[in-house]
Structure formats: C-alpha cells, structure tokens
Amino acid sequence: MAAVVAVKQKEKGPQCKLSTIINGQFMAVQMIGKGAYGVVYEVVRRNSPNTRFACKAELAIDHNNLKTEWDLMTLLKDNKSKHNIIGVELGSERNFNYIVMHLVGPSLSDLRKTVPNKTFTLFTTAVCAIQCFDSLVEIQRIGYIHRDVKPSNFAIGVLGSEEEKLVYVLDFGLCRNMFNKQKELRKPRMKAPFRGTILYCSLNIHQRMEPGRHDDFWSLLYMMIEFHLSDLPWENMSKEDTKKAKETKLDGLLARCPPEFRMIRCYLLTLTYSKEPDYVKLREVLCQIMTSKKFTPDMPLDWQKGGPCEAIFKPQAAVVKHKGTKKKVSLAELLDLPKPGGKVYTERDFPQPGEQEPMRDESVSKSDDTIIEKEGPPPAPKPVSKPVPPKPGVTMSLKPQLAQQRCSAEHKDLSTPPAIARSPIGQNTTMKPPVTAIPRPPIEKHSVRKAAPVAHSPRKSKSNTKVPPAH
Numbered sequence: 278m279a280a281v282v283a284v285k286q287k288e289k290g291p292q293c294k295l296s297t298i299i300n301g302q303f304m305a306v307q308m309i310g311k312g313a314y315g316v317v318y319e320v321v322r323r324n325s326p327n328t329r330f331a332c333k334a335e336l337a338i339d340h341n342n343l344k345t346e347w348d349l350m351t352l353l354k355d356n357k358s359k360h361n362i363i364g365v366e367l368g369s370e371r372n373f374n375y376i377v378m379h380l381v382g383p384s385l386s387d388l389r390k391t392v393p394n395k396t397f398t399l400f401t402t403a404v405c406a407i408q409c410f411d412s413l414v415e416i417q418r419i420g421y422i423h424r425d426v427k428p429s430n431f432a433i434g435v436l437g438s439e440e441e442k443l444v445y446v447l448d449f450g451l452c453r454n455m456f457n458k459q460k461e462l463r464k465p466r467m468k469a470p471f472r473g474t475i476l477y478c479s480l481n482i483h484q485r486m487e488p489g490r491h492d493d494f495w496s497l498l499y500m501m502i503e504f505h506l507s508d509l510p511w512e513n514m515s516k517e518d519t520k521k522a523k524e525t526k527l528d529g530l531l532a533r534c535p536p537e538f539r540m541i542r543c544y545l546l547t548l549t550y551s552k553e554p555d556y557v558k559l560r561e562v563l564c565q566i567m568t569s570k571k572f573t574p575d576m577p578l579d580w581q582k583g584g585p586c587e588a589i590f591k592p593q594a595a596v597v598k599h600k601g602t603k604k605k606v607s608l609a610e611l612l613d614l615p616k617p618g619g620k621v622y623t624e625r626d627f628p629q630p631g632e633q634e635p636m637r638d639e640s641v642s643k644s645d646d647t648i649i650e651k652e653g654p655p656p657a658p659k660p661v662s663k664p665v666p667p668k669p670g671v672t673m674s675l676k677p678q679l680a681q682q683r684c685s686a687e688h689k690d691l692s693t694p695p696a697i698a699r700s701p702i703g704q705n706t707t708m709k710p711p712v713t714a715i716p717r718p719p720i721e722k723h724s725v726r727k728a729a730p731v732a733h734s735p736r737k738s739k740s741n742t743k744v745p746p747a748h
C-alpha cells in the first residue's frame with residue numbers, strides 16, 4: 278500500500294495528516310471539511326484520476342453511523358430523490374468506516390458567509406428555501422426526519438457546473454425513523470434527549486419535546502431568516518440565552534422579512550408531533566416569495582454568472598471533473614412554481630401567534646428508555662476489514678482516543694435517563710447525548726450526535742454546534 282499524498286491541515290487543532298489509499302481504489306487528495314464525528318476528503322479513483330469524489334470517514338471503533346447514512350442515501354435514490362447525493366461505495370478500511378459519494382460544491386453556510394453582508398438576495402433565499410424544503414419532504418416521505426437542518430448541511434453542486442443551481446441535502450447522521458415496524462407513527466417520548474444544533478433547533482427541541490416533522494421546518498425558517506437578514510442574533514449565545522432570544526426576538530426579525538416568512542411561522546405554530554404538515558400549503562407559501570416579487574427561474578443565483586456575486590466565486594467545474602448529473606439542470610423544473618392565477622395567501626389565512634394554542638400530543642410513551650434503546654446505535658461495527666492501528670504515513674486523521682471517549686459516552690447515554698447536555702458550546706454545535714465527563718472545545722460548532730463530542734474542531738470555526746443523535 279503506497280502512502281501517497283500528505284496534505285497538512287493549515288489551521289491548528291486536530292492534526293489532519295492525510296495520505297491514504299482507500300480500498301486500493303481511491304486516493305485522498307485533500308481534506309474538504311471536518312464534522313463533529315468524521316472527516317470529508319476529496320478523493321480520486323486511482324484508475325481514472327481525473328474524476329473526483331468525496332469520501333466521508335469516521336472511526337470504526339464507534340457504531341457504524343455511516344451505514345445508517347448509506348441506507349438512507351440508497352433509499353432516497355430508490356425513491357428518485359432530486360436532492361440526494363449519490364453514494365458510490367460504503368466500506369471499512371483499517372480503523373475507519375467510509376462512504377465514497379459524488380462530490381458537490383460549497384455549503385449554503387460557506388456561500389452565505391462569502392457574499393457581501395453575509396446575506397443572499399431574496400431570490401437566492403427563496404430558491405434555496407424551496408429546494409431545502411423539497412429535500413426535507415423527500416426525507417419525510419420515506420418516514421424519516423432530518424433533525425439537523427442547518428445551512429452547512431445543504432450544498433450546491435460544483436460551482437460552474439449545471440448543478441450549481443441544485444441544492445443537495447447532506448449528513449443523515451441524526452435522521453430518525455418516525456414510524457415503527459407496523460408503519461405507525463412512534464409515540465413521542467415524554468422527554469427527548471437534546472439532538473441537533475442549538476443555533477437552528479426549534480423551541481420544541483429546547484424544551485426536549487419529541488422532534489417531529491415540523492421541527493425540521495422550524496430550522497428551515499431560522500435558516501431563511503439568516504439568509505435574508507444575516508447572522509441570527511442568538512449566534513454565540515449560551516443554550517439558555519438562545520432559547521430566550523428565540524422566544525423574544527423572532528417577532529422583530531420577522532417584521533423585517535417578507536410576509537410569507539411570518540405565514541410560515543404562524544402555520545408551524547399550529548403543528549404538533551403527530552400532525553402531518555400540509556406540505557402543499559407550505560410549499561405554496563414558499564413559492565409565493567418568488568411569485569409575489571415576480572422572480573423567475575431564469576434569473577441567476579448570487580454565485581452564478583450574471584449574479585451579483587459572480588466575481589467572488591470561481592467556477593470549479595472546468596478544473597474539477599466530478600461525477601454528477603449529466604443532463605441539464607432546469608431551475609424551472611426544480612422549482613415548479615404554481616401557475617399565475619392560483620391562490621394568494623395573506624397573513625389573515627393563518628392564525629396569529631397566541632390565537633391558536635398548538636394541541637399537545639397526548640399519547641406519549643411512558644418510557645424514554647424503551648425507545649432510546651430500540652433506537653440506539655446499531656449493533657457493534659462490522660468493519661469489512663478488522664480495524665488495525667494505522668501505519669505511519671497511512672493515516673486518516675481521526676483520533677482513536679477521541680472515538681473511545683465518544684463510544685463510552687454513547688453507552689452512558691443508553692444506560693442512564695436522558696439528561697440535559699450541559700456544554701459550554703455556542704449555538705452552532707450539533708448536540709449529541711449527554712456528555713458531561715467529556716472535554717469539549719469551548720465553542721463547538723458541530724452537530725451533536727449520540728456520542729460524546731470529539732475533541733477536534735471543525736476545519737473552519739463553524740457556528741453550528743450539533744448535539745449527537747440522541748435518536
């Protein structure tokens with residue numbers, strides 16, 4: 278096995294020495310990013326080095342979370358999803374599990390932070406919102422909720438390619454199946470462990486209510502506000518302060534947004550865990566942002582040629598050959614806007630906050646633990662090849678020690694009742710299960726899954742603290 282490339286991570290923190298051949302076939306050429314639990318590399322196939330893919334790798338000591346991701350990617354593909362990244366290979370190598378998948382472009386988070394004032398035009402905001410919504414509906418239609426909806430979990434296709442208009446959804450690490458084997462909606466737990474990213478999670482999640490389909494859309498609404506107005510005011514606040522700010526500042530924020538944003542908020546307030554969202558209605562309101570302003574799908578997005586930020590973004594398609602859609606991507610088809618003359622919603626069509634209290638779901642499950650255990654991490658990892666310590670010079674930069682911490686934290690989570698994960702993190706970190714004993718970076722900007730957060734920090738300081746999947 279040849280050690281090939283050595284790319285060093287520029288920033289301080291977790292060492293990310295990279296020089297690896299994956300399954301004898303793929304060669305890592307550079308690190309794209311680092312999440313709370315894994316690393317994503319750009320890789321090439323050795324026998325056709327001109328075509329690039331992405332490879333997401335996680336330590337195999339933990340349960341094989343990537344298998345869950347893979348299964349969802351496959352399911353979505355079988356269901357003809359338009360916004361799903363195509364998986365190429367799931368495997369295990371040395372001490373890590375990996376997925377090789379089609380390479381996409383920058384995330385919506387990276388894009389927004391790059392444009393002036395860190396805001397998208399309303400046209401780009403609306404186009405992204407509709408596509409993000411559609412991608413979440415695709416996931417919900419196959420029975421799952423995403424639970425970690427945030428701009429860094431959506432990406433466009435490679436810049437300069439046909440897919441630069443297409444939004445992909447990433448990272449199914451926190452997805453949860455909403456239905457049992459009898460295809461019935463699972464009973465909500467009385468108190469659900471915190472899972473998600475503080476900056477974008479709904480108030481229901483702050484209150485430890487069972488995450489439902491509507492919670493994915495609350496996060497989408499926060500994303501839209503951020504796209505339109507720039508950073509959310511609760512960025513970098515503590516979890517408690519974030520909750521308060523979401524309660525007190527939302528009215529003020531929405532007052533500066535188009536009326537459709539407020540209609541979505543009012544509609545979401547009427548939903549509960551067990552109530553299926555009216556997807557058609559929600560989509561119509563989103564599309565109305567476009568139609569009311571006479572936006573048309575032939576307009577350029579902020580990063581496209583002819584768009585307001587054209588000069589900032591370098592097309593990559595010519596230099597990075599990647600596997601992707603061969604055919605033309607039509608924004609008109611993707612958006613499928615309602616024909617003129619259809620229903621026009623006004624704010625009066627929706628009960629105002631306070632006018633209608635959401636119904637509480639009554640039939641909660643009496644036991645938190647039952648569901649957590651059932652849903653807990655899949656059985657012990659079954660790496661294709663037995664994990665062995667990485668050889669010098671052939672290293673994926675995931676630290677076994679960290680993974681052990683994460684592993685023990687997961688077990689702890691399963692054996693103890695859900696507790697509040699007290700972390701010194703800001704809001705951008707995805708929250709995982711309770712992790713009291715595990716050292717964390719002061720401001721973790723990743724999603725949190727079930728396991729303890731690993732001690733590495735993101736490639737760039739992200740404001741999206743994830744909490745590990747509490748399932």
Ligand SMILES: Nc1ncnc2c1ncn2[C@@H]1O[C@H](COP(=O)(O)OP(=O)(O)OP(=O)(O)O)[C@@H](O)[C@H]1O
Pocket residue numbers: 309310311312313314315316317331333362378379380381382383384429430432447448707722723724725741742743
């Ligand atoms: N197929 C892909 N092609 C190109 N870039 C990708 C691909 N998949 C993921 N990425 C990028 O890799 C980075 C890390 O992704 P990952 O989902 O592991 O972590 P994250 O979402 O950033 O953090 P967290 O784990 O906390 O949610 C992100 O910037 C994402 O845009």
